[in-house]
Amino acid sequence: MPYRLEEGALERLKFSSRVAIADAVSQRERRQRGAKLGFSVALVACVVLALFVFADFTQTTSYEQFLTKVADAPMDTLYEMSADVVEYAEDITLFIN
Amino acid sequence: MASSDIALIIKRLRSADDRTLAFDWIIERYSERLYWHCRRIVVLHEDSQDALQDTFVTAFLSIGNFRGETESSLIAWLYKIATTVAIKVLKRRRKHFFTSLDSLSTELIADFEGEIATDADQIAVKLQRAVLALPTKQRLVFNMRYYDELAFEEISQITGQSVSTLKTNYHYAAKRVKQSVSELDYE
Numbered sequence: 001m002p003y004r005l006e007e008g009a010l011e012r013l014k015f016s017s018r019v020a021i022a023d024a025v026s027q028r029e030r031r032q033r034g035a036k037l038g039f040s041v042a043l044v045a046c047v048v049l050a051l052f053v054f055a056d057f058t059q060t061t062s063y064e065q066f067l068t069k070v071a072d073a074p075m076d077t078l079y080e081m082s083a084d085v086v087e088y089a090e091d092i093t094l095f096i097n
Numbered sequence: 098m099a100s101s102d103i104a105l106i107i108k109r110l111r112s113a114d115d116r117t118l119a120f121d122w123i124i125e126r127y128s129e130r131l132y133w134h135c136r137r138i139v140v141l142h143e144d145s146q147d148a149l150q151d152t153f154v155t156a157f158l159s160i161g162n163f164r165g166e167t168e169s170s171l172i173a174w175l176y177k178i179a180t181t182v183a184i185k186v187l188k189r190r191r192k193h194f195f196t197s198l199d200s201l202s203t204e205l206i207a208d209f210e211g212e213i214a215t216d217a218d219q220i221a222v223k224l225q226r227a228v229l230a231l232p233t234k235q236r237l238v239f240n241m242r243y244y245d246e247l248a249f250e251e252i253s254q255i256t257g258q259s260v261s262t263l264k265t266n267y268h269y270a271a272k273r274v275k276q277s278v279s280e281l282d283y284e
Contacts, residue, residue: 001133001136001137001221001225001244002213002214002217002218002221002222002225003136003140003142003209003212003213003214003217003225004142004212004213004214004215004217005142005214009142010128010129010132013128013132013146013149013150014124014125014128016146016150017124017128017149017150017153017154018121018124020150020151020153020154021117021120021153021154021157024154024157024158025157025158028158
């Protein structure tokens with residue numbers, strides 16, 4: 001070919017092509033690792049968010065639990081419950097009797 | 098090269114563990130002809146250098162898309178990538194997006210004048226000037242047929258054009274080149 005080409009230019013080209021491939025491969029691996037990490041973080045965030053939403057959805061306050069218990073509880077249970085929170089349980093016993 | 102050797106290379110290209118080694122062989126074996134293929138399209142050494150590197154990087158990253166089993170199909174695949182990349186490099190040189198690549202002929206010939214080797218054969222120089230004046234499609238066919246001695250069937254795989262279209266393009270290209278060279282002789 002009538003084109004000008006420095007001596008050894010083709011050998012240098014082969015070398016730079018190998019370097020370019022190695023760069024491209026490591027770049028692609030970095031991108032893949034980044035994408036995997038991003039996906040994992042997003043997945044964990046979704047799970048945590050889902051747990052919060054589920055917990056909020058099923059959450060009942062201790063006051064609501066207390067009311068539910070009280071509604072159907074027999075007298076004995078009521079006594080036990082009040083004895084837990086009242087300092088002088090015997091006064092309550094007197095009052096009930 | 099024996100068909101069993103090329104089959105082994107292709108097998109290694111498809112294996113993630115042996116790919117780099119097999120690709121080294123490809124770089125060693127095809128760099129020179131792919132470089133000249135790109136250079137004949139883009140003319141400047143720096144542009145051909147970029148085109149060749151991009152060709153190998155693209156080929157390496159997309160080796161999974163290569164379905165062939167023979168050396169001829171491997172060459173056609175590499176030429177296809179090199180041609181696409183070189184055309185892309187050439188397109189970057191256009192002043193406007195909608196400008197035809199054919200309008201770059203004058204610029205390419207001017208670039209070529211600065212790229213001629215001091216000991217270049219004068220007939221080869223005249224021939225190259227004539228080839229650079231061709232429309233891009235004809236120039237591609239002419240280069241691959243005349244310089245790279247590829248079969249029309251192989252060129253068809255590379256360009257995606259039918260063999261009959263390629264033969265017509267080559268016929269017109271050869272006619273124009275002959276005419277241009279003889280005109281240059283009289284100047």
